[in-house]
Amino acid sequence: MLIGVPKEIKNHEYRIGLTPAAVREYVEHGHDVIIQRDGGLAIGFTNEDYENAGARIIDTPEEIFASADMIVKVKEPQPGECKQLREGQILYTYLHLAPDPEQTRLLAEAGVTAIAYETVTDNRGGLPLLAPMSEVAGRMAIQAGAHNLEKAHGGSGTLLGGVPGVAPGKVLIIGGGVVGTQAAKMAVGLGAEVTILDRSLPRLRELDDIFGGRIKTVYSTVDAIDAYSREADLVVGAVLIPGAAAPKLLTRDHIKNMKPGSVLVDVAIDQGGCFETSKATTHQDPTYVIDDVVHYCVANMPGGVARTSTIALNNATLPYGIALANKGIDALANDANLRNGLNMHKGYITYKAIHDDLGERL
Ligand code: NAD
Structure with a gap:
């Protein structure tokens, strides 16, 4: 051929x-x-x-x-x-x-x-050709989030890891699949306080086993998104419904209630995005601000580490x-x-x- x-x-x-x-x-x-x-x-x-x-x-x-x-x-x-x-x-x-x-x-x-x-697919129902790019995007999501939390990039001026005597930043990850897990690894590595929401209880159990007490796992409900997004410095959108458009889980009202200068990274933007205010951006012009919240919605994140x-x-x-x-x-x-x-x-x-x-x- x-x-x-x-x-x-x-x-x-x-x-x-x-x-x-x-x-x-x-x-x-x-x-x-x-x-x-x-x-x-x-x-x-x-x-x-x-x-x-x-x-x-x-x-x-x-x-x-x-x-x-x-x-x-x-x-x-x-x-x-x-x-x-x-x-x-x-x-x-x-x-x-x-x-x-x-x-x-x-x-x-x-x-x-x-x-x-x-x-x-693979025999376990996974998506083997999405997984490597999800691994890359998940790891990058924290890098991008941490960067945009800096004052010069529109963020609140929060260091995710904190320093001795200063509490770490709070990272909320919605969707605990490949992207969410890799994002959690990086966020934990930086010393942040990490919460993962997912709709799958078996997945939450696996995450609990992987990370032990180092992260919080919480079942994904409107209430949970409401409560944890108010507190978060960085929210990573990492949900997937295979082959379908992403559900809009974080609404404009949630975003209005977030802290000024907090950052959203919508990795699911390639499936339409899981935040109501998300619109696709590029590596050249990756962010925009709505209601004092910085949005990073690059549709081809792995392209940045090509x-x-x-x-x-x-x-x-x-x-x-x-x-x-x-x-x-x-x-x-x-x-x-x-x-x-x-x-x-x-x-x-x-x-x-x-x-x-x-x-x-x-
Ligand atoms: P995955 O299937 O491994 O994980 C998705 C997770 O979302 C699953 O654990 C599922 O249970 C969970 N989920 C579904 N509905 C939920 C809900 N209502 N609340 C909380 N969790 C929910 O998928 P993945 O490989 O991690 O990919 C995640 C997203 O990232 C996809 O949309 C994918 O297309 C996207 N992606 C984007 C880029 C980019 O460059 N922007 C790169 C790679 C992947």
Whole structure:
């Protein structure tokens, strides 16, 4: 199969679909790989690295979209890219279609077979291709929150760890999955006082086991969100309902009751956000202030640490990618977990939660 990897074109997105090490794996399996010139240069993967791994360097994305059997990307295709996709071609990338009817319509028009990283499952019901980016975003959420709590960035001037004689800052994490757990690790590492809310009691039990008495676990109710958000210096939004838009758990009224200069980091913004006042921002202009509360809602947080993220992502996507390259869409017939990744095929939405969210609006 001919695998094509265009350079990412979203604002400040420096990740790339394949690392040189991943290219070598595809080539070892008998496939050809074409990579856009300088596609990985910003994160230290040179054209020479890719050529040494067995890829051919191609000058324009148009040539890649026109000839490849499978396009491997990181972010959802932008409108100009969607229009170059075609029936019979596989698109293997993050899509996040639920909050994005325009992209869904363009992919339907293209007729492409679109496999979304974020809905591929594993045998335990986890999301193995979302997990590495969630790990990155969870760890970054605390870094971003701590940074924005500084006075110069609009925050209250609170140091999360406190110092001897000064109480630490309070971190509220809503959603105790992969993002929430990694955020908690960083917040605990900084010395903050950490509370995690989740709707899953089994998950709260696991978190209690992982962190012992070092964090508080609380069942997620409107009352709990109300009480803990009033006290928090930093709130991290980390909920997920797979394939669906995020529920708005923190309302404008909650936010009005928060301390001035406190910070919200809505990691779930890529699924529409879980705070009522969230709107997607970019690494270039990551924050805005509403009701004296700083909002950080960068939709592609892992893009900020693009080298680490690209390598972590490739570790997870590679085995499924190789299966698709070896067998084409027949790979889905043998693997229910990979089949769960199928979001669009020949103009149809093939993922129920996305159809439920968007079906009538297309
Ligand atoms: P996950 O499935 O591991 O965890 C989600 C958790 O949310 C689960 O434990 C679930 O029980 C909990 N939850 C669901 N409804 C809840 C509620 N009402 N109250 C409290 N908890 C609730 O998911 P994850 O991998 O941690 O991802 C979390 C979010 O982060 C997703 O929306 C994902 O798309 C997003 N994400 C964003 C970025 C970014 O760059 N912005 C990067 C990676 C992941």
